[in-house]
Amino acid sequence: MIAAQAPLREFTAGFARDRIAVAAFATLCLILLAAIGAPLVSPQDPYNLAQLDIFDSKLAPGAKAGAGFTFWLGSDDQGRDMFSAILYGLRISLGVGTLSTVVALALGMAVGLTSAYAGGWLDNLLMRVVDLQLSFPSILIALVLLAVVGQGVDKIVIALIFVQWAYYARTVRGAALSEKRREYVDAARVMAFSARRIVFRHILPNVLPPLIVVATVQVAHAIALEATLSFLGLGMPITSPSLGLLISNGFAHLLSGRYWISFFPGVALLITIVAINLVGDRLRDVLNPRLASHYGA
């Protein structure tokens, strides 16, 4: 049995031994809270154009808005409060990253389990598809896909699911195959349990924990990829900007000294991704030291 099923206390203690990871976890919780509570915390709804005022545009951090509140992180070229925009942008980035990862995980798991359990030609076919897809870099696949289906939140989620699922499918299949050979599965089979019951009751619970670790880190990867695609002009629409689009939008103002339009979203993106990666790294060390450190690309 793997470490994930060790008592929770032991797991927490293992995690807490690394102070950096704890700090990263705390930061991540804070970021999540801020993103979820964005409408309550932020002084402005940055997506409602009627709330923006062009005469508040391009103000430096600390300036007062016409509506009375303070632009603590400055305002962008539409008079959007950067602080609000970053909180809402975090929502989009985290939302897109998490949603696509979860769906990709579910999809990949379904394919991987089917493949492992069915075996034979189906296994062969599915794994060929997975191999093929994994031999291409995610950015290329996402780029072509987005160029074809167009822009929008839904489109980018689809593209991110598409680039991620194969990785999980392969991982799940490998893990499931090794579980399948174990005695408890044999025992279940001898007891004539249905295939579905064996998969869901016996194999899945053992395969899941290491996968969740991978998925944690993948969220960071998905967020970075979304930011990159938005930067290339193939991601989010400007009226509901993600962090990547905010950075890209501010890029134009970088040389003019209005660093805040691009800099703060960049810092927010950086902190988020580093925090997720640190937590993911620690989780992996605690849960499953055997898992290779190769992810991404």
Added chain:
Amino acid sequence: MLSFAIRRLLQSMLVLFVMSALVFVGVYAIGNPVDILINPQADQAEIAAATRALGLDQPLWRQYWNFIIGAFTGDLGKSFAANIPAVRLIFERMPATLELALAAMVIAVLLGIPLGLWAGLKPDSVSGRAIMAGSILGFSLPTFWVGLMLIMVFSVWLGWLPPTGRGETVMVLGVPVSFLTWDGLAHLFMPALNLALFKLSLLIRLTRAGTREALAQDYVRFARAKGLSMERVVRVHVLKNIMIPIVTVTGLEFGSVIAFAIVTETIFAWPGMGKLLIDSINVLDRPVIVAYLLIIVLIFVLINLLVDLAYTALDPRVRLAGRST
């Protein structure tokens, strides 16, 4: 071996079919390149004539059929915007991308392996931890953001390096290269570093992990106990042990470096084929998009084959036919 290569090739052909069909449907669905490139003064009849001349008025299946027929005779069509065969257009740009990708790989390997070794040999030292922290950063920072910051700092604030473009090139065997001139090197450095960053972090982590694993092996401990110097242990045992995964990853990652060059080329105005792809998507230059994908797929097939060959060379126990991938 041969059957393995053939199977790979057939699979890739299949990918190509799927991808080209996808691009055809997609570009067709997005719009008509004539709408973008048309002379604004053209009237309706002229717009229709231009659409007809490019064969874009025909049903999609027929356009695709014509493309397939052409592809089998080695003709992937002419670029709508540039008026020359799409394949030639890409070959014009390919040396720049390959040079950038190679330079990035060189940086990644030359820095990544020593740093990873160091971090592996001294995992608890301050320097070892710093290297690992750096590699997390390198993993986390999105390439485009680092590129912007590099330009800001080195070109605009410090004025040390030219911000964009390829600089002076010299012909070597008929291929323009820029790393032989001072100007060319100055232009190459920042984009190559930018592109290398992700792979560099990856290599550091891999090397460190491999080193630690090797040091824990019995035979290494035995060698140490025998009194072999650390230097010799590293050279003989550790390096040998970590070489296989590193060669694999370096080889396989080369393809992804070429793909990620799209981002770097866009930021640094590097005239490679990645930038060409973005430009072509912007004007719906379908022949170029399809040709780019075809050439990329071929490059990937080639790289995969080379990596597999390198595998057998490094480790005779590996049999290609037996591999699951």
Added chain:
Amino acid sequence: MVTRGRLVALVAQLLCVASASAAELRIGLSADVTTMDPHFVAAQPNLTAQHHVFDTLVRTDERTRPVAGIATWRTPDPLTWEFTLRKGVKFHDGAELTTEDVAFSLERPLTITGSPGGFQPYVRPIVAKEIVDRYTLRLKTATPHGALLQDLADVMIVSKRAAAQASGEDFDRGRAAVGTGPYKLVRFARGDRIELARHDDYWGGRLPWEKVTLLILPSDPVRTAALLAGQVDAIEHVPTADIARLRKNPAFRLEQTVSWRTIFLHVDQGRDQPPGVLSKAGKPLAANPFRDVRVRRALSKAINREAIAERVMEGLAVPAANVLSPSVFGHDPAIKPEPYDPEGARKLLAEAGYPDGFALTIATPNNRYINDEQVAQTVAQMLARAGVAVKVDAMPLAVYFGKARNRDFGVALLGWGSRAADLALRSLAATANPDKGYGAWNWGGYSNPKLDDLIAQSLGTVDPARREAIARSASALAAAEVAIIPLHYQVVTWASKRDLSYAARTDEFTFAHHFRPR
């Protein structure tokens, strides 16, 4: 930090760019040049590069007005244009320019196949070419065609000998790129740079720059960075965000003028239910509100053009009233921009039966015009203050134009540049009529027989003064009817090192031969 950075930049410049001789000029262009074949795609970036190598039969001055260059002209009758070539105009290969070359060059656009945007519209009105002698050429049109001079200003004259059998690649490689222009093509590196060398026998006199390099730098901040870092001597299309910084920096110089490009909104007044135009509750409206000129005017009044010009465009725009900007043929200076009047807008909307406003969606490209999606968002803010709920739908040009031609938009942002108002109105506001070639870009579906008549009259008038008077009244009518909602004329900016000057051009072209040392 800034001063130190500049000092270092200066030193670095002295060190690495010392090899660049004083007689060399390096210019950063904002868009890629796809081919050196001057008759393949009539796209401005291509024309920019090609104007260095080739001449056109008719030149235009900085204000887009036709002037004599390699030829002078007269119109013996309304169907005949007689051109007399200047004597002694030399091609790069030393041969003299003759009417044979000109006749060939005006024919060649019609023979180009596989082009998505060729030069056919410019030469199609010519039905016969009569070579009178080595220097005299008569062009015949089927009906009087006043815009011929503007049309010919974009058609490059190539050498018949060099170009007769040439393919596009022959031009790219330079073999066929033999013109009479001020510079010879040395090397065309697509996506990277174009290297040019001075044509010493140029008819226009000796030029200061022996060597010219046009560098392709499409990314805005990067183009500025290249100038700041001394990689180029001058750049075109200075990004709005960097204007203020460059203006403060004594090492650089800015040149500006109002561009020929007007940014405006097409509002769909043709159909009963324009897409995205709904009640605030999202229900379809009983009638298309834009059919009522009061609603169109109300929207126009609700827009604070000064604020857009100042805040969004950072001074790189002038509030617009006409379909084309002040220096362009057919602009009517009597029309003034609609003043900002949100109260008046509300009142007009109420009068028209929309006291609570309605909802609409502005579609805009996001990679075509200066700050296009920002402008659309700002307009949305302003309309919201007049009681109209607005959404913005921004998309890349590749998607945008296809959808627009498909009439997927109720309100759409577009930019237009032309050398004459009658030409612009023919495309944008004339009743769509494929047989006459009218209204090819009339996304708003505006239709007014009176305007159609004026446009036809103007285009059919050969005498420039009479034609301009008619074109002006057409402009005035379109403005009075709010056929389109003009937003602003773009201002085009060049930035260069302090010791250079440039005669800023309304048509936005960047010509190395118009840069002068100061």
